[in-house]
Structures are given as structure tokens and as C-alpha cells.
Amino acid sequence: MFPRTSEHNDPMSPNRNRTPRTVQFASFGDAGVLDIVEMPPPVAGPGEVVVEVLAAGVNHVEAFLRQGRFTDELPVDLPARQGTDFAGLVTSIGPGVTSFARGSEVLGHTSMASHATHIVVPQSHLVAKPPSLEWEVAGSLFLAGLAASEAIRRVRVNRGDTVVISAAAGGVGSMEAHLAMNAGATVIGTCGERNFDYLRQIGVKPVVYGDGLADRIREIAPRGVDAYIDNFGEYNKAVADDLGVSASRFQSSENRRDIELRAMRPGPEDVAAQTSTLARLAGLAAERKVRVLISGFYPFDQVREAFDDLEKKHSRGKVVLGMRPVDNSFHGLGGRKVRDIHESSA
Numbered sequence: 001m002f003p004r005t006s007e008h009n010d011p012m013s014p015n016r017n018r019t020p021r022t023v024q025f026a027s028f029g030d031a032g033v034l035d036i037v038e039m040p041p042p043v044a045g046p047g048e049v050v051v052e053v054l055a056a057g058v059n060h061v062e063a064f065l066r067q068g069r070f071t072d073e074l075p076v077d078l079p080a081r082q083g084t085d086f087a088g089l090v091t092s093i094g095p096g097v098t099s100f101a102r103g104s105e106v107l108g109h110t111s112m113a114s115h116a117t118h119i120v121v122p123q124s125h126l127v128a129k130p131p132s133l134e135w136e137v138a139g140s141l142f143l144a145g146l147a148a149s150e151a152i153r154r155v156r157v158n159r160g161d162t163v164v165i166s167a168a169a170g171g172v173g174s175m176e177a178h179l180a181m182n183a184g185a186t187v188i189g190t191c192g193e194r195n196f197d198y199l200r201q202i203g204v205k206p207v208v209y210g211d212g213l214a215d216r217i218r219e220i221a222p223r224g225v226d227a228y229i230d231n232f233g234e235y236n237k238a239v240a241d242d243l244g245v246s247a248s249r250f251q252s253s254e255n256r257r258d259i260e261l262r263a264m265r266p267g268p269e270d271v272a273a274q275t276s277t278l279a280r281l282a283g284l285a286a287e288r289k290v291r292v293l294i295s296g297f298y299p300f301d302q303v304r305e306a307f308d309d310l311e312k313k314h315s316r317g318k319v320v321l322g323m324r325p326v327d328n329s330f331h332g333l334g335g336r337k338v339r340d341i342h343e344s345s346a
């Protein structure tokens with residue numbers, strides 16, 4: 001999907017001349033307010049590196065911020081940039097950087113910046129990319145993976161537990177499912193029928209969300225449910241109560257939002273733990289113990305389309321921006337996504 005380096009594409013080549021560009025929004029609104037603008041070449045200060053971004057995940061909480069929904073929790077000065085997850089190549093290092101060098105392959109996290117061709121980040125926000133980890137997976141691991149890890153930790157998933165995960169086919173839900181199964185739990189995942197095959201394929205028992213959900217879960221979990229992780233919100237708390245899940249083993253969509261908002265603007269005390277969680281996830285993903293399906297891969301210039309896709313709330317796995325894809329034909333499907341194919345041919 002990504003070009004191997006030739007002199008033309010090689011970010012290290014002195015002949016390469018690309019003006020850095022970033023996504024920016026100057027007013028709050030839908031994805032239509034997103035523009036791509038040129039920016040001055042970033043310069044690494046002490047302890048910082050410049051990364052040429054190759055892939056960056058897109059996340060609901062970024063859309064919520066751009067819609068102006070969380071300005072109390074996380075004030076945004078306009079015009080603002082966006083983007084939290086990324087993977088790419090280090091193109092220059094500032095004084096005092098010892099862990100990375102020009103050409104290092106990295107993934108990391110940043111605060112409202114990664115949807116750009118180049119970013120400056122402190123080295124403390126970076127992890128070396130395992131060689132076998134795909135760029136687009138590496139570039140979409142942070143925010144979803146952090147939310148998933150924290151949810152699993154908070155509900156204390158143990159071997160033998162039965163855990164319900166809402167929106168289990170989504171970016172966060174699917175990572176939670178892998179982490180819960182790694183811990184030895186049986187996972188029941190809510191989704192539409194279109195995602196039954198996908199969830200079964202990764203080892204999750206699918207169940208359709210909506211009216212009657214508690215009864216359907218009881219049918220496939222006659223011995224009860226130990227923990228419930230809700231990504232979607234709405235009626236899920238009532239379903240968990242109906243199933244007798246204790247409050248301490250229920251994780252709400254609002255809890256998740258708070259984790260993500262904090263991850264988007266971490267205090268200095270948060271960074272080391274977040275980077276270490278990212279390193280652990282990168283290892284699990286490289287070993288295929290967490291499998292991240294990329295069902296929407298968009299060239300950088302199509303950032304509006306990427307968010308439109310995500311905000312329809314029916315993507316599967318992660319939606320990712322690619323800054324240097326070989327072409328814009330989405331895996332050769334001429335703009336169609338694999339997840340849309342069997343519906344349109346049914």
C-alpha cells in the first residue's frame with residue numbers, strides 16, 4: 001500500500017521537495033469545515049523530533065471536538081489542527097534526542113496535530129515501530145487502543161468471564177474484544193447483522209443491538225454476564241442492569257469519552273504511561289494478538305470523506321488517513337470499500 005523508497009519518495013532524499021501540509025478547521029461544524037493548508041516546515045527543539053507522517057487514524061472524539069461539543073472539557077483555539085494517532089519516519093532530531101535517529105520508523109501520539117504530512121513531537125511520545133507492523137495499523141493504534149486497554153483494566157476482565165462489548169465491530173470495540181479474549185474471557189459483541197461474519201471470524205459471539213437485547217444476550221449466555229463495556233451509549237446501561245452486571249464492572253461510553261479527551265491533551269504525568277500502553281499494543285498487534293482491521297483507508301486529501309465515513313457510525317475496525325498511498329483507489333476497488341460489497345450485491 002505504501003511505496004518503497006525511491007529517491008523521489010524518500011523523505012531522506014535531498015531532492016525531495018514537499019511543502020508540509022496540515023488539516024485545519026477555522027470554525028466548528030461538520031467535516032465540511034476541514035481544510036488542508038500549507039504550513040511552515042516544522043523544526044525540532046530540544047528533546048523533539050520531526051516525523052513525516054505516513055498514516056494517522058481518525059477518531060470520533062476528534063469529530064466531536066471539531067463539532068464544538070467539548071469546548072468546556074478541552075478548549076480549542078481556532079483555527080485548530082487535529083489528529084492524535086500517527087506512524088511515520090523520523091526526518092530530523094533536535095538536541096538531546098538519543099532514542100531515535102533520522103530514518104527511524106515510529107508510531108506515537110500527539111495533541112491535535114497528527115493529520116498532517118509532518119509534525120514535531122517530543123521523543124517521549126514515540127515508540128519504535130515493530131518491522132512487521134503495517135503502517136496503517138501502527139498509525140491507528142493509539143487512541144482506540146488506549147481506550148480499549150483502559151476499559152479492560154477498569155472492568156477487571158479475568159479468565160472464564162463473559163464480557164459484553166457494545167459496538168464490538170468498531171475500532172475500539174474490536175480491540176477490546178481481542179484484549180478480553182487474550183485475558184481468557186468469552187466475548188459477546190453487539191452489532192448489526194452485517195457484522196456477524198466479521199465478529200465470528202475474530203472469535204466474538206455476535207448479537208444484534210436494539211430492543212430485546214438483554215433477552216438475546218441471556219439466550220447465548222445462560223450462566224450470566226460478568227462485565228459490560230459500552231462504547232455506544234444510550235440504552236446499554238439499562239441492559240447491563242437488567243443482566244445483573246455490577247456497577248463496578250460496567251464501563252460507560254462517557255467514561256470512555258473522558259479517557260480519550262485526557263489522552264488528547266495529557267498532563268506531563270500521563271505521557272509515560274500512555275506511551276508504554278502504546279508500546280505494549282504495538283507488540284500485541286505485531287504478534288497478531290490484537291488484530292486491527294482497516295476497513296476505510298483514505299488518501300490525506302480525502303480527510304472530509306474519511307470523517308463522513310466514520311461519522312455514519314457503521315465502519316468496521318479503523319478508518320485511517322494515508323499521507324503517501326500509492327494510489328487513491330482504496331485497495332484497487334475504485335473507491336468502494338470491502339465492507340460495502342456484500343450488502344450491495346445481496
Ligand SMILES: NC(=O)c1ccc[n+]([C@@H]2O[C@H](COP(=O)([O-])OP(=O)(O)OC[C@H]3O[C@@H](n4cnc5c(N)ncnc54)[C@H](OP(=O)(O)O)[C@@H]3O)[C@@H](O)[C@H]2O)c1
Pocket residue numbers: 060061166167168169170171172173190191192193194195209210231232233253254256257310313314315316317318
Ligand atoms: N459518548 C461518547 O462521547 C463517545 C465517545 C467515543 C465513541 N462513542 C461512540 O461509540 C461508538 C463506537 O466507537 P468506535 O470508536 O469504536 O466507533 P466506530 O469504529 O465508528 O464504530 C462503528 C460500529 O458501531 C456499530 N454501531 C452502530 N450503531 C450501533 C448501535 N445502535 N449499537 C451498537 N453498535 C452500533 C456499528 O455496527 P454495525 O455497522 O454492525 O451497525 C459499527 O461496527 C461510536 O458510535 C461513537 O460515536 C461515544
